[in-house]
Amino acid sequence: MDRRKFIGVSALFTGAMMVKPDMAFASPAQESKLATGLDIKSYVKEPKRKIPVIDSADVVVLGGGPAGVSAAVAAARSGADVLLLEKQYYLGGLWTGCCVLPIIDTHGCAKNGSWTKCIYGFAQELVDELTKMNMCIVHKGHPTPDPEATKYVLEKHISESGVRLLYNCYAAGAVMSGDRVDALILDCKSGRVAVKGKIFVDCSGDGDILEWSGEDFEKRKTQIGAMWRYGNAENLNRPGVFESAVKNVKFLHMGGEKDQDGLDVYNLTRLQLKYRKMMWEKSMEDKQKPGCEDLFLLDTPSQLGVRVTRVLNAVHNVEFEDSLRYAEYPDCIGLSGGDSSLTYKHGLIKGANRPIWQIPYRSLTPKKVHNLLVAGRCFGFDEGLTYDAREIGTCLVTGQAAGTAAAMAAITRTGVRDVDISKLRQNLTAQGVKL
Ligand SMILES: Cc1cc2nc3c(=O)[nH]c(=O)nc-3n(C[C@H](O)[C@H](O)[C@H](O)COP(=O)(O)OP(=O)(O)OC[C@H]3O[C@@H](n4cnc5c(N)ncnc54)[C@H](O)[C@@H]3O)c2cc1C
Structure with a gap:
């Protein structure tokens, strides 16, 4: 099965899609994995629908x-x-x-x-x-x-x-017209909508439009890490703790697990849970250090540190x-x-x-x-x-x-x-x- 067909099949499971006018999704047949590597358990069929262009x-x-x-x-x-x-x-x-x-x-x-x-x-x-x-x-x-x-x-x-x-607009697919991107499909609180453009710039970090448009790309694995911040941390001085622009606030860096797939939602969830637990426990440990009684975990990252996909x-x-x-x-x-x-x-x-x-x-x-x-x-x-x-x-x-x-x-x-x-x-x- 070629890549384009495969992406079409994947779309049934993820909601992500590359749609070509008049192009039906390929038959689910015997595919067992998404293009992003996840196992396919079964399929549901999304009813054909018109997507309103809002902008x-x-x-x-x-x-x-x-x-x-x-x-x-x-x-x-x-x-x-x-x-x-x-x-x-x-x-x-x-x-x-x-x-x-x-x-x-x-x-x-x-x-x-x-x-x-x-x-x-x-x-x-x-x-x-x-x-x-x-x-x-x-x-x-x-x-x-x-x-x-x-x-x-x-x-x-x-x-x-x-x-x-x-x-609040999560792009979920692209509508192609020949070798041009005609529109992006967005999932948002207003529903599933589309926006059209003359030129598109993919700054998603993950090259999402590359996949939906059938463009040539390479998928890479990487170290997935995180950074976080402490308040009242003026007396904490150990390796991996850095001064920030705000008085008494310090930021910390964790390289994280190597060779990770940043497009696998199970893996991303596992890492987010693991890292947040680790950050909390580390803050409790750092609080025990002399002069750090008032130290607190100011924030954990709202986005996991995916380097490359x-x-x-x-x-x-x-x-x-x-x-x-x-x-x-x-x-x-x-x-x-x-x-x-x-x-x-x-x-x-x-x-x-x-x-x-x-x-x-x-x-x-x-x-x-x-x-x-x-x-x-x-x-x-x-x-x-x-x-x-x-x-x-x-x-x-x-x-x-x-x-x-x-x-x-x-x-x-x-x-x-x-x-x-x-x-x-x-x-x-x-x-x-x-x-
Ligand atoms: C742990 C870690 C430490 C790092 N340390 C440093 C450092 O010290 N200094 C440094 O210079 N760089 C550092 N980097 C690298 C740097 O932070 C990133 O490479 C850089 O932020 C990438 O910018 P970007 O705009 O390409 O992508 P991103 O910063 O990933 O931004 C992409 C944006 O697109 C949005 N988006 C993605 N997909 C969709 C979609 N489908 N629909 C709608 N929105 C979408 C995301 O929400 C996000 O806001 C570090 C990276 C990591 C992971």
């Missing part, structure tokens, strides 16, 4: 994490009518929802050997604003904002740029080896750096500082679908780059580029692979992006 936009961005907010704001500032869809009731994705606070990747090693800032643009705007509010400190060289202040600032930028935001097989995936040798691309749309200690720890760059690396537009561009771009932790990069390509700094960069290109494609009515690259680079430079 449309030049650019529809799926996911309000760092990449999605950056994409939506960039597209709106470039003159497009933009709709941003988010299943939660806050912006920032893992950044704010998993207490993943330090913005890594803002610096890297320049060719002359100096540790140099390489990320500017929208990322810099956010850092400047949060710093002015006294809501951002520098932690191990990385700007580290407060999550609530970040949610506030992201929502402010969304409204000021004129992006139309819809919370689906990754686009782009027109050109960024290769780890290329990123080490300062590869230059004519369609470079932004730079990224890394965290030398982290990359060293994972044995990826043996002791060297992480070189600044270029991100080509082609790594955000699918090979087949004409009106889809990808940004954030699911754009096209090889496995070696996992610890740099999905950090918040890079997500803000790929988001800004994808949003700007999406607006250009929507306004000039071209496919994403036909966007004028020199104009795109000019537009990004005008927005303060360093190329």
Whole structure:
């Protein structure tokens, strides 16, 4: 059975679907597993129904994490009518929802050997604003904002740029028209509805639209972890406990279980239960330490720390080896750096500082679908780059580029692979992006 047919079959069980006009779901026959790996017990048949279209936009961005907010704001500032869809009731994705606070990747090693800032643009705007509010400190060289202040600032930028935001919208499938995404199907409190768009930007982190549109992607397993916060923690000083932007509040990091499937709901539930229990027990243990009697568990993450699931097989995936040798691309749309200690720890760059690396537009561009771009932790990069390509700094960069290109494609009515690259680079430079 080919992949497209398989996705159709999967849809009966999950509600997720790729629907082609006049395409009936494939017969359930003998399939025993979903495309995402879960066992199929049996089938129910969803009655055929018309799904009301409630909205449309030049650019529809799926996911309000760092990449999605950056994409939506960039597209709106470039003159497009933009709709941003988010299943939660806050912006920032893992950044704010998993207490993943330090913005890594803002610096890297320049060719002359100096540790140099390489990320500017929208990322810099956010850092400047949060710093002015006294809501951002520098932690191990990385700007580290407060999550609530970040949610506030992201929502402010969304409204000021004129992006139309819809919370509580869980995208569950795509309707295709040939090699174009025609609409996204949303499950929300208003019912099952659809929104149409000229250009779609997949910032779901998990590459959901890649799967529904039949685009080429790779599924990866990863370490799934979490971060959380303590209040009244001024006297707690042990490894793994870090200062935050708010006095007496500290955040903690847990790498988590390795080689995990971030698309398996049973596994995600198991990990969430295990980690929350562990965080509570750890807080009780830390409370016993001298001077920590008033310490309390301030919050546990509302999103589990899934690092990578689906990754686009782009027109050109960024290769780890290329990123080490300062590869230059004519369609470079932004730079990224890394965290030398982290990359060293994972044995990826043996002791060297992480070189600044270029991100080509082609790594955000699918090979087949004409009106889809990808940004954030699911754009096209090889496995070696996992610890740099999905950090918040890079997500803000790929988001800004994808949003700007999406607006250009929507306004000039071209496919994403036909966007004028020199104009795109000019537009990004005008927005303060360093190329
Ligand atoms: C434990 C852990 C620690 C980390 N530490 C750091 C760190 O210290 N510094 C750093 O820079 N990076 C860190 N990262 C990486 C970084 O946080 C993420 O890679 C980054 O947030 C990804 O941004 P994104 O916008 O691509 O995706 P996400 O942040 O995952 O955002 C995706 C958004 O899309 C929404 N969404 C998803 N699917 C749907 C759907 N079907 N319908 C509607 N909405 C949907 C989600 O609710 C979410 O808001 C860490 C990651 C983890 C897991």
